[in-house]
Amino acid sequence: MTATPGLAATLPDTGPTVTETATPPRPAHISMSGVTKVFNGRKGKVEALRSVDLDIRRGEFVSVLGPSGCGKSTLLMLLSGLLSRTEGNISVGGKDITKPNSDLGIVFQQDVLLDWRSALDNILIQAELRKSPMEEAKAKARNLLRMVSLQDFEDAYPHELSGGMRQRVSICRALLHEPDLMLMDEPFGALDAMTRDQLQIDLLRLCSERDMTVFFITHSISEAIFLSDRVVVMTPRPGRIERIIDIDLPRPRRLAMREDPKFTGYVHELTDIFKNLGVFREEY
Amino acid sequence: MAAIPDTNLDRFEDTRTPLRRAFDSIPPSLLTLIALLVFWETMVQWRNIPEYILPAPSAIVEVMISYWHRLWPNALVTLGEIVFGFFCAVCIGVPLAVAIVYSHFMQRAIYPLIVMSQTIPKVAIAPLLLTWFGYGVTPKIVIVVLLSFFPIVINSVMGLKATTPEMLHLAKSMGANGWQTFWKFRLPKALPSIFAGLKLATVLSVIGAIVAEFIGADKGLGYLILIAGANFDIARQFASIILISIMGMVFFAVLSRVERIVVPWRQGSDLAGEG
Structure with missing residues (x-):
């Protein structure tokens, strides 16, 4: 009750921003807007990413899902500062990313152990x-x-x-x-199915014990649903964000949840998106 | 990784007789060598082959002992050429490989020339080197360097380039500077390949020293071989050849030992048959 007058008093100052977007429960950790990447290949220019807008909250687990060659890995490289973008803005923790960012942890598909x-x-x-x-x-x-x-x-x-x-x-x-940000580029892509299940659980356990934002790239629909708070669906070349789906499943996640009607509902939804995009063709 | 259980199974139940076990402990290659020597000895004795055509192994051993006072000082000269030439080749080859990998200019301006230069038969330029550097040890060392330098450069370049883009990205994401990236990632990654080049180079450096001595020398094992040949002294030729071979083998073995110390993580993968 006492807070209401105070809030009302401050509203006029911050008014425009508050009314534009709903205030997220936590501030954006990663914010990308209009991110475009064009590679100068031998056969001319290749547009890998076109106008990507994405905000990720602190502590959120976001998966980027898409077919091979949709620019998912490029997006991760831009985020880590290992590649420079052609257009747009990327900031992590309020800092503009212009050079390799070492304030993060990174895991590739290859383990790259020494x-x-x-x-x-x-x-x-x-x-x-x-x-x-x-x-x-x-x-x-x-x-x-x-x-x-x-x-x-x-x-x-x-x-x-x-x-x-x-x-x-x-x-x-x-x-x-x-690190408060973890970038993972298909980390379980080279593993067999059972090992993959175990590692997904290991990863969730590690995440639950720290306040960490995870940007996870995969081409497995069920992996994306199982791990994430939100799944970002990308189109084939040039990579654009097609849809962002909130995954409303309780945590801790358990393997059995994959048979949950809600889970399979998400699988259907995502499969349909890819069918409409022409990634899956069923006729034979 | 999978080979270990089988050998363990053998050891599990050993039904062999002690004599058989002793026999099995001898390396098969050594047995082959002994068999060949026995065959050689008996053929020479049995067919009465004259010593100026083919001396028996026993005769060669006798000559090695009686001729030792000449063999030994000359062997030391050749060994010096080999080791010093090899050392120079390493000192030039490895840093050059680093420069080639790190400098785009070097890679395009120098590297193709090094590769192309390998079509020049080194033996053909040996007389030229003699004209420039005289009869001393210098032209021998130069030839050893020329021969052994190439595999060192090529293998070092290959090894230094074996670092994957992911590894370099990882290094950067951990905040590694160029110096750390070289010492903690590139160089260790290159070591197995560099050692492969060094081992090849040991063999070539021995060849280089002997060939150089053939062209013109007044000491060294190559010189002894030429003199003995001119005198139809086949036993002394064999004695010199055996000595130079032993030197080459020891050199190679020393390097393999150094490799095991410097690159210990390779042992496991060698067992697994990946090496």
Whole structure:
């Protein structure tokens, strides 16, 4: 009751912005507007992304779903500052992205582990490059390994680990410095279905324990639904945002939820979008 | 990775007799070598092959001992040429490879010439080097460098380029500078390939030293081989050849050992048959 007059008093000042968009529960962590990327290829210009607008709230898990070559990975590269955009604006945490941003964790489809380092040392390279205190980093790294059930493998070299174990180590590496933004480019794309399920759960567990925004790229419909708060659907070349779907499923997510009518409803909805886009053709 | 359980199964139940076990512990290649030497010895004895055509292994060993006072100092000269030439080739080759990988200009202006220059038979320019540098050790070292430098450069370039774009992106996203990217990512990634080049180079450096001594020398094992040939002293030729071969093998073995120390993570993948 007492808050109402105060709010009313401040309203006139901030009026225009408040009325334009509904105030999000939390401030936007990532904000992209009019993002366009054109590559100068040998055969002329290739437009990879066209006018992408997307705001992601802090702590949100957003998946970008689309067929191969729709510019999903390009979007991730622009977000990390590893590529420069042709047009538009990208800001992360209020900062304009113009050069490689090291304030984040990144996981690729390939685990990119260093062959010459043990699992623990592969995680610790993050701390070495950032010149963080080593003892503290070691304790954190061991803790992360425990979280993904690899506590007995800290001295193992990458060639002694399975594909799923290697990817888990690379996720731990991306989390060591406790970034508030995690970029993942089809991290489970090269894994078998069962390992994939387990890693999705491992990832959700790791996410639930920290306040972290995740930008997750995938071409698996069910993976996107299972993990995300929102799924961004992209069109084939040039990549544009076709639709953004809110996933209203409770957390913690469980594997059994994939049979939930609500879940399958989302699967149908997304499949239909891709059918309409011509990504799926059923006649044969 | 999969090969280990099978050998374990063998060890699980060993029904072999002690004699058989001792026999199995000898490397098969050594057995083949012994068999060949025995065959050689018996053929020479049995067919009465004269020593100026083909001496028996036993005769060669005798010559090696009686001729040792000449063999040893000359072997040291050749060894010096090999090791010093190899060292120079490494000191030139590896930094050059780094320059080629990091500089677009070097890659386009120098690298193709290095590759093309490999069509020039080094032996053909050896007499030229003799004219320029005289009879001393210098032209020998130059030829060793010329021969062994190429695989070092090529393999180092290949290794340094093996770093994937993802790895470089990862390095950047962790805030690595150029220096850290080189020492913590590129160079370790390149080491297995660099060592492959170095091992090839050891073989070529031995060839280079001997060929250089053939062209014109007054000491060294190549010189001894020529002199012995002129005198139809086949046993002394064999003695020199055996010594130079042993030197080459030891050089190669030393490098393999260094590789195991510097690149320990390769051992596992060698076992798995990936190497």
